[in-house]
Amino acid sequence: MNDNSGALPGGGALHIYSADDLTSDFRVVVRQGTRRGIKLERVFWSTLKQLAEDKHLTLGEMVDEIELSNTQTGNLTSAIRVACLRWMTDQSTALAKLASLRTINAILGACPAPAFALSSTKKILTFNPAFQNLVKRHLPVGFGEEARRDLRLSLDLNVADIFAKLDANYGVPIASGFVIATAERRYRGQLNIVRAPVKSPDLLLSFVVNG
Numbered sequence: 001m002n003d004n005s006g007a008l009p010g011g012g013a014l015h016i017y018s019a020d021d022l023t024s025d026f027r028v029v030v031r032q033g034t035r036r037g038i039k040l041e042r043v044f045w046s047t048l049k050q051l052a053e054d055k056h057l058t059l060g061e062m063v064d065e066i067e068l069s070n071t072q073t074g075n076l077t078s079a080i081r082v083a084c085l086r087w088m089t090d091q092s093t094a095l096a097k098l099a100s101l102r103t104i105n106a107i108l109g110a111c112p113a114p115a116f117a118l119s120s121t122k123k124i125l126t127f128n129p130a131f132q133n134l135v136k137r138h139l140p141v142g143f144g145e146e147a148r149r150d151l152r153l154s155l156d157l158n159v160a161d162i163f164a165k166l167d168a169n170y171g172v173p174i175a176s177g178f179v180i181a182t183a184e185r186r187y188r189g190q191l192n193i194v195r196a197p198v199k200s201p202d203l204l205l206s207f208v209v210n211g
Helices: 042-054 059-068 076-098 101-110 129-138 145-150 159-168
Strands: 024-031 034-041 115-119 124-127 152-155 174-181 186-195 203-208
Touching (some): 034 076, 059 076, 159 174
Antiparallel strands (some): 115 203, 152 174, 174 186
């Protein structure tokens, strides 16, 4: 039986390709005015198209560029596969740099409005100086670790529902009321919430719109 998944330790499975990805297609590409047939797996045709679009080239022009940079082996299909894999690796590396908590802190720090990053468990993980000033102004408490544990945050919307709405609306910001309080005082405001650009864990970027 053919298996289209990679095994993980502990018996889990990582689906890395489908049977359709492995299907080879023979396509004719116009290169330097000449029509030439090339046979590649569909996953590589799809990636080659993305690569060509990224460089603002036609498929034929992209194939020409790959062939010109691969004068040693003469194996064009292998060169195309390597070029696709290298481009995908570069894309993944660039995204990994963006999808980090350092990036989140930079975004929050550049925002003039009070803002914070919220975990799926409704824990404030990081915040900007404007949010710290808002809390100090309305809830005159210190901002040490113990004082922060005394702060309570509640949202008008369930966090799971917020993630679901963001996914359903392709990242369009979600508005929600919120309350942050201590034992004696409370502050109520409104948030615009978006999904943070990180791979793991799931985070929300929350921007106070009336602070």
